[in-house]
Structure formats: C-alpha cells, structure tokens
Amino acid sequence: MRCCPACVYLEFIREDRADSGAKNSAAACQQASGECAGSFGRGEGGGRMATETRPAEPAGRDVLADLDSRIPTSFYWYLAVLACVGGFLFGYDTSNIGSALDFIPYHLSSFATGYLVAGASLGAAAGALIAGPLTDHFGRKFLLITDAAIYAVGAILSAITVSAFMLLASRTLIGLAIGADSAIATAYIAEFAPRNRRGQLSIIQQWMITVGILVSYLVAVIILKAAPSSAGNLDWRLILGIGGLPALVAVALRSKMPESPRWLMLHGRLDETRKAFIRLGMEVTDDEVRQAADQLRAGEQQRRRKTQWTAGVRRALIVVCVFFIFQQITGINVPFYYGPQILSSFFESGHNAVSAAVAGVEVTAILGAVNVVATYFAFKWIDKKGRRPLAIWGYAGMTVFILVAAAGVAFLTDIPKTVVVMVGFSFFITSFAIGVGGTGWLIQGEVFPTAVRGRAAAIAACVDWLANYALIEAFPAWHNAIGLAWVMVSFAVLCVIAIGFVSRYLPETKNLSVEQAVHVFEKQAAGQPAHKPTAT
Numbered sequence: 001m002r003c004c005p006a007c008v009y010l011e012f013i014r015e016d017r018a019d020s021g022a023k024n025s026a027a028a029c030q031q032a033s034g035e036c037a038g039s040f041g042r043g044e045g046g047g048r049m050a051t052e053t054r055p056a057e058p059a060g061r062d063v064l065a066d067l068d069s070r071i072p073t074s075f076y077w078y079l080a081v082l083a084c085v086g087g088f089l090f091g092y093d094t095s096n097i098g099s100a101l102d103f104i105p106y107h108l109s110s111f112a113t114g115y116l117v118a119g120a121s122l123g124a125a126a127g128a129l130i131a132g133p134l135t136d137h138f139g140r141k142f143l144l145i146t147d148a149a150i151y152a153v154g155a156i157l158s159a160i161t162v163s164a165f166m167l168l169a170s171r172t173l174i175g176l177a178i179g180a181d182s183a184i185a186t187a188y189i190a191e192f193a194p195r196n197r198r199g200q201l202s203i204i205q206q207w208m209i210t211v212g213i214l215v216s217y218l219v220a221v222i223i224l225k226a227a228p229s230s231a232g233n234l235d236w237r238l239i240l241g242i243g244g245l246p247a248l249v250a251v252a253l254r255s256k257m258p259e260s261p262r263w264l265m266l267h268g269r270l271d272e273t274r275k276a277f278i279r280l281g282m283e284v285t286d287d288e289v290r291q292a293a294d295q296l297r298a299g300e301q302q303r304r305r306k307t308q309w310t311a312g313v314r315r316a317l318i319v320v321c322v323f324f325i326f327q328q329i330t331g332i333n334v335p336f337y338y339g340p341q342i343l344s345s346f347f348e349s350g351h352n353a354v355s356a357a358v359a360g361v362e363v364t365a366i367l368g369a370v371n372v373v374a375t376y377f378a379f380k381w382i383d384k385k386g387r388r389p390l391a392i393w394g395y396a397g398m399t400v401f402i403l404v405a406a407a408g409v410a411f412l413t414d415i416p417k418t419v420v421v422m423v424g425f426s427f428f429i430t431s432f433a434i435g436v437g438g439t440g441w442l443i444q445g446e447v448f449p450t451a452v453r454g455r456a457a458a459i460a461a462c463v464d465w466l467a468n469y470a471l472i473e474a475f476p477a478w479h480n481a482i483g484l485a486w487v488m489v490s491f492a493v494l495c496v497i498a499i500g501f502v503s504r505y506l507p508e509t510k511n512l513s514v515e516q517a518v519h520v521f522e523k524q525a526a527g528q529p530a531h532k533p534t535a536t
Contacts, residue, residue: 063277063284063292067261068195068513073281076193079257080201083144083188084208085250086181087441089151091212092243093120093174095336095368099220099361100236106164114473115168117337121469123175124182125462131180132458136451139267140188141259143180145251151177152247159241174243179465183458186445190453191260192280195513199382199438202445206438207375213336214368220361228354262450262514265293266300299515300451308452312522316447317456319505319521320440321463323391326498327440328467330398331491332432335425337472339364342484343421363422370426374433386510387439391502394435399495401427406488440464446509446517 097117108116115122127147135143154174161167186202193201219242223235258276265273270289277284300308335342343363381390405424408417448456478487507524509517523529 061288062295063282063288064262064296064513066282067192067277067280070194070281072194072197072201075279075281076197076201077204079192080189080204081208082250082253082257083185084205085246085254086144086147086151086178086185087205087208088212088215089148089243089247089250090124090178090182091209091214092216092246093151093155093178093212094333095213095216096220096239096243097171098337098339098364099217099224099357100239102357103231103236104167105232106167108164112164112168116171118469118472119168119171120175120178121465121472123172124179125175125465125469127176127179127181128183128458128461128465130176130458131183132455135184135187135454135458139259139263140184140191140454141254141257143184144188144257145254147177147181147184148247148250148254150174151181152244152251155241155244155247159237159244161237175465177247179461180458182441182464183461184454186441187448187453187457188260188445190445190514191262191450195511195516196383198446198514199387199442199510200379202442203375203379203382203438205441206433207372207379209437210368210371210375210433214365214372217361217365217368221358221365224354224358224361231354231357262296265289265296266450268293268297296450300449308449310522311525312518313448313452313456315525316518316521317459320444320447320456320460322501323440323443323506324460324464325467326395326494326501327436328464328471330395330432330436330494330498331402331471331488332398332429332437333468333471334475334487334491335367335429336364338475339367366422367425367429371429371433374430375438378434378438381434382438382442383510386508387443388502388506388508390435391439391506392435392499394431394439395495395498395502397431397435398428399492399499401425401431402488402491402495406485406492409483409488410485443506443509446514447521449518450514 097120101113101117104116131143131147151174154170154177157170157173158167161170182205185205189202189204190198216239220239223238224231227235258279259272261273261276261280264270264276270286270293273293274284274286274289277289339360343360378390401424403424405421405428408420408424412420444457444460445453475487478490482490507520509520512520
C-alpha cells in the first residue's frame with residue numbers, strides 16, 4: 001500500500017514519462033515553428049491563434065516556453081504537494097468538527113453552534129480576500145509560509161481552549177489560514193507547471209483535500225475508540241489539535257521552496273529568478289532571464305494600459321466564481337459535514353453517545369475513502385480528456401446518483417435503504433471527485449494573468465467559501481422543511497443547470513500555457529469562438 005499521495009503521483013509519472021516526453025517535445029517544436037495546433041484552431045483570417053497569444057518574440061531562447069514544455073521531475077511533484085498542504089488542512093479541519101461536536105462541553109447557543117461548524121468557512125472567505133493583494137505584492141512563497149503558521153497557531157489554541165469564545169476565535173483563525181492558502185496554492189503551481197501536466201499538478205489540491213477529510217475521520221475513530229471515557233475532555237481536543245502538526249512541518253519545508261519565477265520576473269528580481277529556474281532544473285543565463293522578464297512585463301504593461309481587469313479577465317473571473325458556486329451548492333459537502341449525523345441511524349452499533357458517534361464517523365470515513373480513490377482518476381485524466389468533458393460528465397453522474405440516493409431515502413427501509421443510499425452517495429462523490437472537484441481549483445489557477453492572478457484567484461476562493469458557508473447554514477432548515485429526499489432532488493436539478501453552464505461558458509484550456517489560457521477568455525469576451533478541439 002502506498003504511504004501518501006506523493007508516492008502515487010511519482011509512480012504514475014515514472015510509468016507515463018516516456019509518452020509525455022514525446023508529446024511535450026512535439027508541442028515545443030510545433031510552437032517554435034509557429035505551427036502549434038493549440039486548442040484555438042484557426043482564426044478568421046486563417047492564421048494560427050497560438051501565434052496571437054503573446055507579442056512578437058525577439059530572437060533567442062524563450063525560457064518561459066521552455067518551462068512550459070518541460071517534463072516534470074520529482075521536484076515539481078514535491079513542490080505541488082507542498083503547496084497543497086493547505087488543501088489537506090482544509091479537508092481535515094472542515095471535517096473534524098463534525099466528529100468532535102457532540103463532545104465539546106461548552107454551552108453554546110444555536111448561533112454559536114452553527115458558527116462553530118460553519119464559521120471556518122466565513123473566516124476562509126475573509127482570508128482569501130486578504131491574501132489576494134498580499135500575495136501579488138509580497139509573493140506566493142511568503143503567504144504560503146504565513147498561512148501554515150497561522151493554521152498551526154489556530155489548531156493549538158483549539159486544543160488548549162478554556163472557553164467557548166476562545167474556541168470560536170480559534171476556528172475563525174483557522175478559517176483565515178485555509179482560505180488564504182486556497183487562494184494561493186494553485187496560482188503558485190500554475191506559474192511553474194508545464195502546460196501538459198498543469199492539470200495533474202494542480203489537481204493535487206483536490207486530492208489533498210480528500211485525504212484530509214479521510215484522515216480526520218480515521219483520527220477521530222482511533223481516538224474515540226482508544227479512550228471512549230475521555231470523549232468529553234481529552235478526545236475532542238486531540239481531534240481538533242492534531243492538525244497543527246502537518247502545519248508546523250509545512251512552515252519548515254515551505255521556507256525552503258523557490259518563489260514563483262513568473263512573479264519574480266514581473267517584480268524585476270532577476271537574480272532570484274535565475275536561481276528559481278536552476279532549482280526547477282533549467283540552466284539559464286542572465287540575458288535569457290532579462291529577455292523573458294522584459295517580454296512578460298511588456299505584456300502586462302500593455303494590459304495595464306487598457307486595464308488589468310480587461311473584459312476577458314472579468315469574464316474568466318465570473319466563470320470561475322459561478323463554477324465554484326455550483327461546485328458547492330450541488331451538495332457535495334452534505335455527506336462530509338452532516339454525514340455522521342445523517343448516516344449514523346443507518347449503522348447503529350451501540351446505545352451510548354460515543355458508540356453512535358463512532359458509527360456515524362466510520363461510515364462517513366468510507367465515503368471519504370471513496371473520495372480519495374476517485375480523485376486519482378481526475379488526476380490521471382484531467383490533462384488527457386480536458387476540463388470541459390470531465391466537468392460535464394461529472395455533473396451528469398452526480399445528477400443520476402443523487403437521485404438514486406433520494407429514491408432509497410424515500411421508498412426503502414432497513415438494509416435495502418442503507419445499501420441504496422450508500423451506493424448513491426458513493427457514486428455521487430465519485431462523479432464529483434473525477435469531474436468537478438479538482439477542475440474548479442485548476443481553472444482558478446490557470447486562467448488569470450500573472451499581474452492579477454493572486455487577487456482574482458482570491459476573489460474566486462472567497463466566493464467558493466461563501467457558497468460553502470451558505471449551504472452548510474441552509475441545509476438543516478432545508479432538510480427540516482422538505483425532507484432529505486427532496487433536498488437531494490433539488491441537488492439533482494442544480495447539477496443539470498451546472499451542465500448547461502459548463503457547456504455554454506467554460507472553454508477548454510488543456511495543453512495551453514497560462515498566457516494562452518488567458519487569451520482564450522479575451523477572445524470569448526470579444527465574441528469570437530474559443531473552445532475548439534485540442535491537439536494531443
């Protein structure tokens with residue numbers, strides 16, 4: 001059995017490296033000769049659209065083009081996993097509260113209880129917005145280190161809290177950290193990832209989220225079974241506080257990671273840029289770095305003369321934000337946030353509170369394991385099948401299987417009900433994990449220009465967290481008003497609407513550089529067709 005997601009990634013890459021090397025080399029040669037088949041197809045005048053994605057290049061080596069066409073080494077995968085530690089903490093923290101909630105001894109009002117569950121999402125929305133301008137100014141690396149440190153402090157305070165107020169404040173602090181991290185991680189990855197592996201590198205964020213969710217339930221089961229008599233004292237503190245350990249490790253390791261080369265070039269830090277390229281396996285000269293930096297800055301300055309927030313950038317931001325809203329309101333987090341409460345009645349294993357809680361956590365852990373395994377297929381297919389097809393089929397699968405679960409809730413009882421609901425939930429989660437979960441984080445990082453990528457990704461992450469919070473807050477009242485089966489039917493309707501949105505507004509961006517992906521949305525905003533079949 002593999003010990004961590006990074007091991008699985010590295011094994012897959014070793015198996016696939018020869019094939020991807022041939023493809024990447026062909027893509028680089030095509031681009032250099034001006035004959036790249038890109039996903040744009042031909043423009044109205046018969047010229048290749050790929051030649052319109054950047055200003056005319058001076059003679060000489062284009063180091064950014066070389067970076068975009070490289071085959072990722074193990075160091076690339078290491079950096080991607082390290083950047084996505086926040087995804088693990090995100091998954092762990094948003095799930096562990098469900099396991100600990102019944103044992104927290106403080107007297108909490110209904111509002112305080114709701115905030116304890118959902119308050120981290122509000123904090124995350126604020127953290128994402130704050131992180132945007134800060135990361136564009138201070139850099140990706142600085143904010144990634146700061147986020148991990150803030151999370152560690154919040155987790156430790158949660159474990160040693162002495163009052164309800166301190167616990168709520170700690171949860172808010174944790175929210176700020178995971179929100180900021182979610183705004184930065186995929187932007188950082190997009191700025192060094194080769195175009196033909198950017199999807200796989202970025203989707204590690206979603207995989208780490210799923211691993212965090214699963215680990216939170218496994219930790220809770222182990223702790224509650226090991227010391228059931230301490231559930232109301234030590235156990236819940238350990239469940240909440242253990243997340244501080246990977247955060248502290250992340251602080252140490254992130255301090256040694258290279259800064260984004262594109263961010264460094266944009267800010268004129270050319271010596272550091274050359275060192276970053278060397279760490280990414282590229283030997284470059286000062287002149288080559290200066291030439292690439294001048295070219296990148298010229299493109300951004302040209303954009304600034306119009307406005308940084310061009311029609312294409314605004315369109316990209318709206319598309320990403322709406323995609324994130326659908327990602328949340330179609331119901332994926334209901335099984336993970338409320339799973340222990342919803343599913344424990346299907347899996348009775350005792351008569352006391354601890355036994356009932358453990359039963360609910362155990363069955364939710366099964367769904368968490370399904371989520372982890374299914375996300376592997378998203379990682380494997382995202383750069384082969386493309387963003388649009390996976391998202392459309394993902395929502396289609398979610399539609400079908402949430403209706404299966406709804407039928408089980410509405411028409412069956414006892415063991416048949418349990419089996420059908422679990423099958424429906426499992427394949428609902430599988431469809432989300434393969435087609436929807438990682439796609440949102442990927443497009444968040446790849447469709448914005450470097451100068452505003454941090455701020456735009458932060459706004460999108462903020463919208464994601466607000467949609468997450470809205471669903472968490474609304475679900476109990478919604479459930480009580482119309483029943484679980486009809487809530488599931490509502491999710492199916494929203495999934496159908498999401499299919500229409502993706503089909504109409506989300507262009508395909510696989511195998512494109514981040515600069516080309518930006519240009520796709522500029523063309524859409526100008527009323528020109530953007531998503532054409534992509535050469536592979």
